Amino acid sequence: MQVELRGLTKRFGPVVANRAVDLVLKPGEVLGLLGENGAGKSTLMNMLCGLYTPDEGEILIDGQPVHFKGPGEAIAAGIGMVHQHFMLVPVFSVVENVVLGIEPTKRLDFLDLAKAREQVREIGRQYGLEVDPDALIESLPVGVQQRVEIIKVLFRSADVLILDEPTAVLTPQEVQEFFEIVRSLRDDGKAIVFITHKLNEILEIADRISVLRNGEIVGEGDPADLTKETLAEMMVGRPVSLSLGKTARAPGETILDVRNLVVLRDDDRMAVDNISLSIHSGEIVGLAGVQGNGQSALIEAITGLRQAASGTVTYLGEDITGVSVRKRHRMGIAHIPEDRLRSGLIADFTIAENMVLDTYYDDRFAQAGQVVWTRAERWAAKAASEFDIRTPSVFLKAGNLSGGNQQKLIVARELSRETKLVVAAQPTRGLDVGSIEYIHRRLLAARDEGDGILIMSSELDEILALSDRILVMFKGRIVAEFDAREAPPDKSAVGLSMAGMAA
Amino acid sequence: QVTDTGGIDDNSFNQTAWKGVQDAEAELGIEARFLESQAETDYEANINSLLGDCDLMVTVGFLLGDATQKAAQANPDQKFSIVDFSYDPAIPNVLGQVYATDEAAFLAGYLAAGMTETGILGTFGGINIPPVTIFMDGFHRGVTYHNAEKGTDVTVLGWDPDVGEGLFTNNFESLDDGRAFAQNLYDEGADIVLPVAGPVGLGSAALADELGTDQLKIIGVDADLFLTDPEKGHVYLTSITKRMDATVLEVIRRAQEGTFEGGVIVGQLENGGVDIAPFHDMDALVPQDLKDELAEIRQGIIDGTIPVDGS
Amino acid sequence: MTTSPDVSVMPQTAVATAWRRRSRIYGIVLIGLALLVAFIFGPDVDGDATFRLSRPKDPFALPNLVVPAAPFTYIAAALLAFLGAREFLRGGGRWSSIALGVGLAIAVVALLVWATAGKSFSLTGMLQATMVRAVPIALGGLAGVLCERVGVVNIAIEGMLLAGAFTGALVGSLLGGWMGLLTAVIIGGAFGFMLAALVVTYRMDQIIAGVVINLFVLGLTSYVSSQVFAEYRSLNDAPVFRAFKIPILSDIPVIGPMLFNQNIFVYGALILVAIATYYLFYTRNGLRARAVGEHPRAADTLGINVYRTRYIHVTLGGMVAGFGGAWFTLGSVGRFDENMTGGRGYIGLAAMIFGRWHPVGALLAALVFGFADSLQQKLALLQTPIPSEFLAMFPYIATIVVVAGLIGRARAPAADGKPYIKE
């Protein structure tokens, strides 16, 4: 089945998310869709899958124009989408999520999950997507949740699969497995749209590439005759250097020293199992690991968000195991949280307010129990322009910023303080090359100023690119350590130890 | 007339007092107007808003005591009369109307003791305050008197004059409580219940109506509920009536005749200010000799040979 | 599927610290209760506590349940002490909450025995009353569950109950009980629909919308009852649905009268709870409804109409509340009075949260409340030295204690209270 988009346009108030986009999807082909944050990729696909209705233009399936009144109709027409932000109900089981919307039933509307379970297992076997049908989504690592999303689509026997940034949360191994799945789907004759930022991935998997910028198609071509550089340039609209030019640097005195740390989760299960590590001035330590292996727990313990069950955390020679988050901030520990919208900033506060979210009490902004907003605002404006946050005014709500700029806002807030230790969790998750490059440079700058830096990321490339030293976490323990000061270690070796196999 | 929060149609004291005013309207050809209080905060405002445009203002309910006093002192030439309250020292332009309800309650207690088959009676109140518990006291003592005279062993659930604690709904609004509390007493074997909680008693009546009067009878308070609550009238054995209509009418008459002066009118068995209502439908059920005894006791109370205060 | 390590590998020290935090506190509470029972109740109990299982005039009288008060009290105290000690020393994990629950139950029974010592009261009656008093709360809670499961917070339960009560009385007086009941349900539904329209279509803040409906209904019903009912009394004299026995079942001692000798509202409540549970957790539409409450966008991407689902369920919730409201008039006293629901709707709301957004949970919560309520009436009759005001507080305090002690952070549907904006 062949799908064609003709002159699709979509506006959100003033914003034109897509302008007259033409696109063709062919069966048995993977179309790579590349574009910066806010380029309009998701919007475009949301129109294809019936979630949004186009303002202009039309969609043709096998030459016939169709008008979806809702996702239901798109699904019926054989179009399935795996959304950028998972569309899974956390408290439902895998099978419940899969059948939702097309549930098999017996008499009295009674759910017949038994049948569905079997189908789920079947699909799993067919495409190598094994998953326990009865597991609760919220108890599953993101990698597995990803599979469930794909099973959902296949369960609806879609011929067109739209994958919106599916690899953002996967480990190298998982990415490779995932590509296998995609290929087998393609060979199965399905038309696939693969949305991503990652240049090497798109070059590896796509049969054809379209680049979207500011809602318009700015380039198309065959992976064979495209390079990372050309793609990046199309995407951003200016030449970008992809190498950070990081220079080796001798580590200084110890900044953070963690001894025999044990951390539990809310449900008292083990998250961090007796870990010891240390971070020195002027070094970047990369914390690699598959989600769900305790990295966040470890970071929460270091930043004081989660109390340690046992063990000690020493910072600049001072035991801070029991010290409050606030105190740690003031002692110079910066924290770029894992999930910017959930815990990084407050969407309906202004940029200015967010900029001082954890320094408002500081003498620079506060006196006699009250915040002097004029000062805070000037400060915010300065930081905003300094960290080139794209916004007309600092009185705008942070929620209106694009993902990349939101992240920059957080980085600006954290790095423009007096810091000795920077803890960065997923600092560039879901950002475009431009922003990624910028944030990486900032982190390196901080390192060169003599800060100690701990980076937790599910993107191994990022870890490899930045780290002087790499620690791999698995099941709450540190299972491997790599020196990366001179040259980055072998990627697959790290990948293997992340999967728990001795490297 | 300014009512208390119960509302003019509460089948209870507000309504009875209003009846008095209406009687006056009929008999003495006066013109009447009323104002319902929603809440305590309204009392003063309501009184003020009636000030001036009437000769006599009747406020109903002890809760208005202070508001009335304030207004009376502020406006010495406005005549006031307040139901269920009296001032001491008396205020020259306020005539209080109070009632010795325990006298009538005593009779009701004796009657109930004579009528019960299970030997168990029940009572409950709105809130634990004298104006309410005076009924329960009188009732209880009436029963005790009956036990003493007749050597019976009738018990009263829900009030103990000596401890001063008992069964209270802690509100005067929730009819459903009235039903639940009566049910509770019925479960404990009571076959006659005296609810002293204004409209809440109507809930008890609904229960009696449902169970049938052979299972449960109700004794009303304030007004003769057989008349004011005709739908459920048949469940009332009798009512302990405060004839507020009588006293209010009397007050209005005095006001018209110009014999009005501050002080207090006490409603008693003697002057008919309090009484127990006729048995109406249940008249046949009440044995003649019990009726006679009641007549004697009434006399005894009036000439003070039978103390109702338990002494 | 979770990649997290299993409990066995964790060092004992760590586990212990985490688990003991909670169980220590519970332990102390339980031991406190034990001391209370032993030294406050203990000294002045004598004679037997007699719980009557049948009334004087009942056709066939059951033997009374006689408990020797003193021994019982001390046994209870011992049990509590044991539970407490166990919790304190090496309690923890799943059992802590259960232990605390059991402990509270024992304490309550001990209180009852202490109060009853040397006297007697009708246990059957108390249980029956428990059920009756629980009905409007349970129905209110159920209404809440239906709404919040699709992500609409319903503060308006109170108003819907009141509307049901009013309509029941008015129409019941004119056209008889059944018509009254029917219209009460319809009107309840109408207000549900109104709430849905306000919050779904007009994106009004859900709490504000709820508060508004409460204000509106209170105003309207009070207005009409003082403006109209005052004059035309016949409009406010509805027949009451009487209790009827379910053959055989109602003869089961104690439980029989409690469950099977009641009026249609009690049966209705029980049946509705059963249906709602089946519907929400075992049917297709139930699954979809919950999905809408947890993750509307996900539901939307799968072709489920979020708006329609919310409209339907909030309206259904309104109908349930309307039914519950009719209980006040058609199921109890046969006439309407201003604000006669007296905050039961809010307690229903509490029951829903306390019942963890589950129909059965809401029912049980309502029963706990009903029990505390009828218990305080009995205690008042038994003339305990406790002032009646404090007895009257008992149900409320009980609710707070249970909510604070046993429930803790209950988890609402994820999208609860959040408007869904399609584009």
Added chain:
Amino acid sequence: MTLNENLDTATAKLLERAAPGRAEFEDLVVVPLFAVAVALALGALTMLATNVDLATIGRSYVALLQGSVGSLSALSETLTAAAPLVLAGLGLALGFRAGLFNIGAEGQILMGGMAAVITGFSLAGLPFPILLPLCLLAGALAGAAYASIAGILKAATGAHEVISTIMLNLISYRLVDYLLRLPFIQKEGRADPISKSVPPNAELPRLLDWLDPNLRVHGGVFLVIAAVIFAYWLLFRSKIGFEFRASGANPDAARYAGMKAGLIIVIAMATAGALAGLAGANQVLGVLGRTSPGFSAGIGFDAIAVALLGRSHPVGVLFAGLLFGALEAGGRQMQVDAGVSIDLIGIIQALIIVFIAAPILVRAIFPWGFRRGEQK
């Protein structure tokens, strides 16, 4: 790091505020006017439905107007009725901003009032300038303490504040009933549950009684003004207020920023309680002069509507409170002149809130007079 005072142009541009557009004007002025108009119209329909003749309806609305703003005494009544609504409403608004849905104002008012009256008559000896503040303080503290119960429970065990505050309300009624029976509180020589009176030197002085002894407006209005300013400062200027709003808008982010969630909950509840308690004290010291069962008269619940109507903004709350006060005072007049039950006011209040809280609805009814398109 120090921030240099001379900002470059780029930075300066970022500091420009967008001037309030027409949307704001419509939301703040046009919509409320429409709302009131529509509400009154529907109110009239309700009266028609209950066969009230047109003449009476006309008279009742004239009365409503006169009774609320028509005369000096009307204004006085309006202010008197508004004062407690605004005070309690401010408290609730603070709670809402901090993400706490506190239904407990009613109980906090009762506690505040009791504390005020008890302090009043037990320290009657003290001179006015000391006693009055003392009574107000007692009221605020009592309210704060009572509200903190719910706060502490939530912070410590996660008990849902909606439940605990509802229950605390119900408990407070009984508590007052009981207290009023205690010999040292109950008015001597009185059988009914009524407290000793507030001594004159503890009363909030009436402001206009030199004009006419029946003008009830009292010193509470200054209390209200002060409270509004305080609440505004607290929310939008103070550090703790920033913490309130932050943990209200996104508790997680607040925690990550090092704010102490539990502490904030307790403080927010306490502040809310203090204001509600002040409302109670205001009633007792300014209007009632003593306490009796349920003297809060549902103010705590109306205050919820007021706070919501005022969009949890101190100034908004002030206006919402005045509106409700006016309706209440006018309603009483309405009942006297036209014999229309005051309950009608409840209906009108509800309708007004509907139309103000759902601007889209008003726009739907009156498409004209509004800028096309934009709907956020």
